[in-house]
Amino acid sequence: xxxxxxxxxxxxxxxxxxxxxxxxxxxxxxxxxxxxxxxxxxxxxxxxxxxxxxxxxxxxxxxxxxxxxxxxxxxxxxxxxxxxxxxxxxxxxxxxxxxxxxxxxxxxxxxxxxxxxxxxxxxxxxxxxxxxxxxxxxxxxxxxxxxxxxxxxxxxxxxxxxxxxxxxxxxxxxxxxxxxxxxxxxxxxxxxxxxxxxxxxxxxxxxxxxxxxxxxxxxxxxxxxxxxxxxxxxxxxxxxxxxxxxxxxxxxxxxxxxxxxxxxxxxxxxxxxxxxxxxxxxxxxxxxxxxxxxxxxxxxxxxxxxxxxxxxxxxxxxxxxxxxxxxxxxxxxxxxxxxxxxxxxxxxxxxxxxxxxxxxxxxxxxxxxxxxxxxxxxxxxxxxxxxxxxxxxxxxxxxxxxxxxxxxxxxxxxxxxxxxxxxxxxxxxxxxxxxxxx
Amino acid sequence: xxxxxxxxxxxxxxxxxxxxxxxxxxxxxxxxxxxxxxxxxxxxxxxxxxxxxxxxxxxxxxxxxxxxxxxxxxxxxxxxxxxxxxxxxxxxxxxxxxxxxxxxxxxxxxxxxxxxxxxxxxxxxxxxxxxxxxxxxxxxxxxxxxxxxxxxxxxxxxxxxxxxxxxxxxxxxxxxxxxxxxxxxxxxxxxxxxxxxxxxxxxxxxxxxxxxxxxxxxxxxxxxxxxxxxxxxxxxxxxxxxxxxxxxxxxxxxxxxxxxxxxxxxxxxxxxxxxxxxxxxxxxxxxxxxxxxxxxxxxxxxxxxxxxxxxxxxxxxxx
Numbered sequence: 001x002x003x004x005x006x007x008x009x010x011x012x013x014x015x016x017x018x019x020x021x022x023x024x025x026x027x028x029x030x031x032x033x034x035x036x037x038x039x040x041x042x043x044x045x046x047x048x049x050x051x052x053x054x055x056x057x058x059x060x061x062x063x064x065x066x067x068x069x070x071x072x073x074x075x076x077x078x079x080x081x082x083x084x085x086x087x088x089x090x091x092x093x094x095x096x097x098x099x100x101x102x103x104x105x106x107x108x109x110x111x112x113x114x115x116x117x118x119x120x121x122x123x124x125x126x127x128x129x130x131x132x133x134x135x136x137x138x139x140x141x142x143x144x145x146x147x148x149x150x151x152x153x154x155x156x157x158x159x160x161x162x163x164x165x166x167x168x169x170x171x172x173x174x175x176x177x178x179x180x181x182x183x184x185x186x187x188x189x190x191x192x193x194x195x196x197x198x199x200x201x202x203x204x205x206x207x208x209x210x211x212x213x214x215x216x217x218x219x220x221x222x223x224x225x226x227x228x229x230x231x232x233x234x235x236x237x238x239x240x241x242x243x244x245x246x247x248x249x250x251x252x253x254x255x256x257x258x259x260x261x262x263x264x265x266x267x268x269x270x271x272x273x274x275x276x277x278x279x280x281x282x283x284x285x286x287x288x289x290x291x292x293x294x295x296x297x298x299x300x301x302x303x304x305x306x307x308x309x310x311x312x313x314x315x316x317x318x319x320x321x322x323x324x325x326x327x328x329x330x331x332x333x334x335x336x337x338x339x340x341x342x343x344x345x346x347x348x349x350x351x352x353x354x355x356x357x358x359x360x361x362x363x364x365x366x367x368x369x370x371x372x373x374x375x376x377x378x379x380x381x382x383x384x385x386x387x388x389x390x391x392x393x394x395x396x397x398x399x400x401x402x403x404x405x406x407x408x409x410x411x412x413x414x415x416x417x418x419x420x421x422x423x424x425x426x427x428x429x430x431x432x433x434x435x436x437x438x
Numbered sequence: 439x440x441x442x443x444x445x446x447x448x449x450x451x452x453x454x455x456x457x458x459x460x461x462x463x464x465x466x467x468x469x470x471x472x473x474x475x476x477x478x479x480x481x482x483x484x485x486x487x488x489x490x491x492x493x494x495x496x497x498x499x500x501x502x503x504x505x506x507x508x509x510x511x512x513x514x515x516x517x518x519x520x521x522x523x524x525x526x527x528x529x530x531x532x533x534x535x536x537x538x539x540x541x542x543x544x545x546x547x548x549x550x551x552x553x554x555x556x557x558x559x560x561x562x563x564x565x566x567x568x569x570x571x572x573x574x575x576x577x578x579x580x581x582x583x584x585x586x587x588x589x590x591x592x593x594x595x596x597x598x599x600x601x602x603x604x605x606x607x608x609x610x611x612x613x614x615x616x617x618x619x620x621x622x623x624x625x626x627x628x629x630x631x632x633x634x635x636x637x638x639x640x641x642x643x644x645x646x647x648x649x650x651x652x653x654x655x656x657x658x659x660x661x662x663x664x665x666x667x668x669x670x671x672x673x674x675x676x677x678x679x680x681x682x683x684x685x686x687x688x689x690x691x692x693x694x695x696x697x698x699x700x701x702x703x704x705x706x707x708x709x710x711x712x713x714x715x716x717x718x719x720x721x722x723x724x725x726x727x728x729x730x731x732x733x734x735x736x737x738x739x740x741x742x743x744x745x746x747x748x749x750x751x752x753x754x755x756x757x
Contacts (some may be wrong), residue, residue, distance in 0.1 A: 411686075
């Protein structure tokens, strides 16, 4: 029976998990418990006639909206905006679906993570069509397409995208006898082959440090370079029959066997701790990850970012803003979402939290291109990430079950990392997991 | 006006008051229970026999299909195994430990109140916070517990990989939270044991341990049964601790610590199939009821035997 459009958890997407993020998640779980006990949804008050309108904006992780919302309230004295922040997308999504099902309690503007968007498009009736000639063409084509239903309703306004570079520890590279300057390092990351070969060289001289942070991150990056990884456009699930997916799985597990991986679960406590312990030397690095690294590796010197990504380019993560149909002020909410996702505002969010803009006009703005990141050895991160965004040639097709399948895939990779199963056994479990999703 | 009885209006009112009022006094509880206890229970049963998606709502009537689907899903059985294992690892040591702690607190101690209140501190700490702290302690590679084990020369334990190790870690969170709470309940009933029983036992030559086993435990039997049953119910519904044991929330790469409640939650909120999730809820309900009844019978019998072996029963049988 197929009664739902599942997306399941995966730690693969954009949670900028730092310790603070984790604490936030915990607090959210607590609050969820408390509000559930109280019935919840009491704060959606509105000034009925004439009084100021209260709009709520629900986000997860860091969107960099704090100052922007204050600015918006200054511009619109009759509107009060309240932000509800959640630690991770998973918590945010669980809450979102519960209230979507209940038919009440959602905020006026709800943020949606990119990989979760296909499943949300299946529930398009629960959201306001945000199509507007004014915003048409504001975003990169593929970004706008990802927020649009097949019958042409624009459900989500794009916020950021996640063009990936490779972040690396220049100090450890030096110790291992590798080039450490970011321009000299870049050629080593041109293809997956050269990336892995360099890795083997590295671990031969530095046995206590792994080459990359987690197999999950590498497999995520490789999957994001496939055109139809798990599903076809007509909804056929090809995850377990697609030879490209099996290739990714075999590559990642054989590199694990070669000792390149930390064998840690990405986003776990151990993974967070590994930043402080020289646990690994490189990682796939979308713009929003810079903040995560900086947070987890506080006090560690030597991080840098190379203007290269194996196999061309890759995009990991990036979000949308939606307006649920249950909002009492859909017009005002839409206006707010449009304002927040305008290039000028997204640039400010980028300055605040590193969320790389998905808006065409923002991409060649000096605010973006001139940005330099002190923590990453004064790397011109704005310029590098812009180049990385240009290098993205393939946008994987993500259907409604994408999030569930990638979660199962990541678990399959993790089982091999942990020595729970041989690659073949783990793949078989993945096959039955996908079948179970229906 | 005068009816067959000679009672005045006021007297009749007073008689009704005596008869009806007690029911009215307890009614709020039952009304509330019907509303928030009975109704959801029955409604869950109704949902469980339908195709029912979280967002799409009610679909076709499918009879027991959802139940057969659950029975056919290997992860349900894994979850059941994990639940029982975590339950045994938590409830059993928890009740025994609570009994010992309560026994110790029952003595005349300096700063009694302080001791008694401090055992309750873990209970006041939010489970999510406990999960965070223990998550750090039980890190596989850089965790504190493994660091300490390393000092004594024990190999690091893979808390998030090995099934039993993950159960021990989760059970320790549960125990940390509930032992003190149960100890206080047991202590309260220990305080109600008449002190002259201990004097008689002492005169008969019973030491402290013997007194505890032969006087205290038989005397607090009803409370002990209560504690066993509530910790059974709680133990079989463990959710927060395994949910927060990693950040994915599905109970590990190989479902090493996915409990039945976590499995239910995966079905309902991740796969968004409320029908099947409700079926799991009913199965869990039945399972817990069976377990609680079993416990009740066992608990009765055990402490009965105890009473007979060491107390008056023994004397009577001898006669």
